[in-house]
Amino acid sequence: MGTxxxxxxxxxxxxxxQAGDEPEGLPEAESLRGAxxxxxxxxxxxxxxxxxxxxxxxxxxxxxxxxxxxxxxxxLYVDASSLGLRTGPKRDAILVHYMPNxxxxxxxxxxxxxxxxxxxxxxxHWIFVRQGQHEGYVFDGYxxxxxxxxxxxxxxxxxxxxxxxxxTSKTTLEExxxxxxxxxxxxxxxxxxDGKTVRGTVIFSEDPERRLFIEWKYxxxxxxxxxxxxxxxxxxxxxxxxxxxxxxxxxxEGPISxxxxxxxxxxxxxxxxxxxxxxxxxxxDTISLFLAPEQPYLPSDFEALQGDRxxxxxxxxxxxxxxxxxxMTILLNE
Numbered sequence: 001m002g003t004x005x006x007x008x009x010x011x012x013x014x015x016x017x018q019a020g021d022e023p024e025g026l027p028e029a030e031s032l033r034g035a036x037x038x039x040x041x042x043x044x045x046x047x048x049x050x051x052x053x054x055x056x057x058x059x060x061x062x063x064x065x066x067x068x069x070x071x072x073x074x075x076l077y078v079d080a081s082s083l084g085l086r087t088g089p090k091r092d093a094i095l096v097h098y099m100p101n102x103x104x105x106x107x108x109x110x111x112x113x114x115x116x117x118x119x120x121x122x123x124x125h126w127i128f129v130r131q132g133q134h135e136g137y138v139f140d141g142y143x144x145x146x147x148x149x150x151x152x153x154x155x156x157x158x159x160x161x162x163x164x165x166x167x168t169s170k171t172t173l174e175e176x177x178x179x180x181x182x183x184x185x186x187x188x189x190x191x192x193x194d195g196k197t198v199r200g201t202v203i204f205s206e207d208p209e210r211r212l213f214i215e216w217k218y219x220x221x222x223x224x225x226x227x228x229x230x231x232x233x234x235x236x237x238x239x240x241x242x243x244x245x246x247x248x249x250x251x252x253e254g255p256i257s258x259x260x261x262x263x264x265x266x267x268x269x270x271x272x273x274x275x276x277x278x279x280x281x282x283x284x285d286t287i288s289l290f291l292a293p294e295q296p297y298l299p300s301d302f303e304a305l306q307g308d309r310x311x312x313x314x315x316x317x318x319x320x321x322x323x324x325x326x327x328m329t330i331l332l333n334e
Contacts, residue, residue, distance in 0.1 A: 070127065078102060108135065119142075184205075237251040241325050
């Protein structure tokens, strides 16, 4: 199986979910290629994640309480001018000390069942953390998974064939940890279809707005493709995961064509049809995109766009299905 074919199969697995699919447990090998393909969020659950530099079969961290967003050991950063660390899970508990913006804290196990609270304009919970030599409670509405300054240092732009943010075909794993923070970069087994997986890397695994999956040409040395799942990332033409078909057509300055639904490559954008995106977003060589419908829509409109055939964005059903970008893969060639 060629690299591009493998990438397309993964992207298809992320793209083809239909409304109402409820896969039981991990997807079977056939489900990664057939009509019953798991939604992107369920495919993510199928990935075996483990801390870097540890065996891929390492036991997962103990499950946290339902209200707790972060397993013990999660690294977070203060996203406020200053934030109080306190002896108890309430705003009038004794203050341990104030932590300035971007202070690093590490979550710890706790036995207290926190309840949601709103402080200022932020909603969150009180969580138990360690900060340097101190331990105490902090309100997580003012914490972030990445350093707030990272939003300024990374442009979140995908240049097809060239880069995804700071990631290029020459970026090493060590450099990724420097860019994104060591705690945000983890090993992952990425499904490839036919029950096969390839060892790769996931960045921001717990953050659906920024999440990326890396496939390597040479493991941990030379990335070959980036599967973009986070909606924060956008191409140089301003579209990405979650973008509507109308946005793609506008960027292309003309209609596009895509594969029908109900087969392996459902919703795959097949051609820019001579539009503006031909120049810097060449399909298959630098970028792969998959469309998916979104309710509400009529079953008859969905049935009109079925099968291994090419359909046009100009067809009325294309608009009625509320098509949007479900998956995007950037190939790195330079």
